[in-house]
Amino acid sequence: MRKFPKPVVVTSKCFEFDACRYNGVMIPNNFVQKLEPFVTFKPVCPEVEIGLGVPRDIIRVVEKNGKKKLVQPTTGKELSNKMYKFAVGFLNSLETVDGFILKSRSPSCGITDTKFFSDSENPSPTGRGSGLFAEKVIERYPGAAIEDEGRLMNFTIREHFLTKLYTLAGFREVKAKNSMKALMDFQSDNKFIFMSYNQREMRALGKIAGNQDKLQIEEVISKYEEHLHKAISKNPRRSSHINTLMHGLGYFSKKLTSKEKAYFLDLLEDYRNHKIPLSAINSVLQSWIIKYDENYLARQTFFAPYPKELVEISDSGKGRAVK
Numbered sequence: 068m069r070k071f072p073k074p075v076v077v078t079s080k081c082f083e084f085d086a087c088r089y090n091g092v093m094i095p096n097n098f099v100q101k102l103e104p105f106v107t108f109k110p111v112c113p114e115v116e117i118g119l120g121v122p123r124d125i126i127r128v129v130e131k132n133g134k135k136k137l138v139q140p141t142t143g144k145e146l147s148n149k150m151y152k153f154a155v156g157f158l159n160s161l162e163t164v165d166g167f168i169l170k171s172r173s174p175s176c177g178i179t180d181t182k183f184f185s186d187s188e189n190p191s192p193t194g195r196g197s198g199l200f201a202e203k204v205i206e207r208y209p210g211a212a213i214e215d216e217g218r219l220m221n222f223t224i225r226e227h228f229l230t231k232l233y234t235l236a237g238f239r240e241v242k243a244k245n246s247m248k249a250l251m252d253f254q255s256d257n258k259f260i261f262m263s264y265n266q267r268e269m270r271a272l273g274k275i276a277g278n279q280d281k282l283q284i285e286e287v288i289s290k291y292e293e294h295l296h297k298a299i300s301k302n303p304r305r306s307s308h309i310n311t312l313m314h315g316l317g318y319f320s321k322k323l324t325s326k327e328k329a330y331f332l333d334l335l336e337d338y339r340n341h342k343i344p345l346s347a348i349n350s351v352l353q354s355w356i357i358k359y360d361e362n363y364l365a366r367q368t369f370f371a372p373y374p375k376e377l378v379e380i381s382d383s384g385k386g387r388a389v390k
């Protein structure tokens with residue numbers, strides 16, 4: 068049974084933690100609730116932190132010539148410098164962080180879909196992008212698992228977010244141990260995940276962990292981290308998952324009956340056609356891993372990338388497209 072690391076996640080405080088929205092309400096969020104026992108949350112409300120009260124008049128992002136400003140139309144206050152200063156100070160003060168769950172569309176926390184306006188009065192938005200706090204999050208932690216609650220309603224996006232989050236938290240433990248043995252074990256245990264995400268980066272990571280040039284461990288870990296971020300940056304394609312599952316099947320090819328193999332290949336087709344989730348096929352492979360005592364596969368994080376309590380295959384249909 069895999070022992071999972073505990074990821075550190077910064078979240079918008081208005082999810083489940085505080086009634087700090089501009090209108091004095093808190094936003095219920097099932098995913099945040101579900102994650103609570105399995106991660107260390109660091110909730111933050113940037114707007115309260117810069118001195119805006121609750122309730123407060125709305126603020127908006129005004130964009131001119133590519134330059135963003137955070138303004139409060141009713142008071143005429145320009146809050147950009149305060150917000151940027153708070154964001155940089157807060158983000159630099161975090162000793163550890165693996166991911167962020169931020170509020171969509173917020174002028175402070177929105178990651179990609181915050182409305183931009185041409186001035187503080189005009190009601191028609193002229194574009195969309197990141198809010199001012201989120202902008203600094205992306206700048207300071209480009210390799211972290213960063214999502215908003217809207218996108219996380221989509222099953223595929225959620226699966227990618229959780230896989231990335233737990234992989235990064237696992238690597239943080241390797242960094243803390245500062246040992247080549249821990250790095251080699253991490254590389255070996257995550258090989259199937261890397262295979263399913265990015266085969267080129269999987270090979271690069273293997274080479275770095277092999278350390279044929281006998282570099283100092285600090286240099287090896289820093290290079291490895293850079294490539295790890297590249298390896299798991301994008302949601303893997305379904306076809307890559309299928310190739311990885313076929314690779315897993317190869318470990319049992321001499322042990323299975325032709326009917327068992329045919330059943331597995333049928334499941335793969337169902338997965339290819341979006342009829343079943345990855346976890347359904349993984350559980351079949353896992354039963355063979357146990358039956359045939361296949362130790363190398365038993366250690367592969369691919370088959371249990373995050374706690375099973377977080378596997379939730381339902382999809383609201385409201386989640387937006389995969390990045």
Ligand code: SF4
Nearest residue numbers: 079080081112170173
């Ligand atoms: S979206 Fe961000 S700034 Fe707005 S209330 Fe929530 S935590 Fe505060």
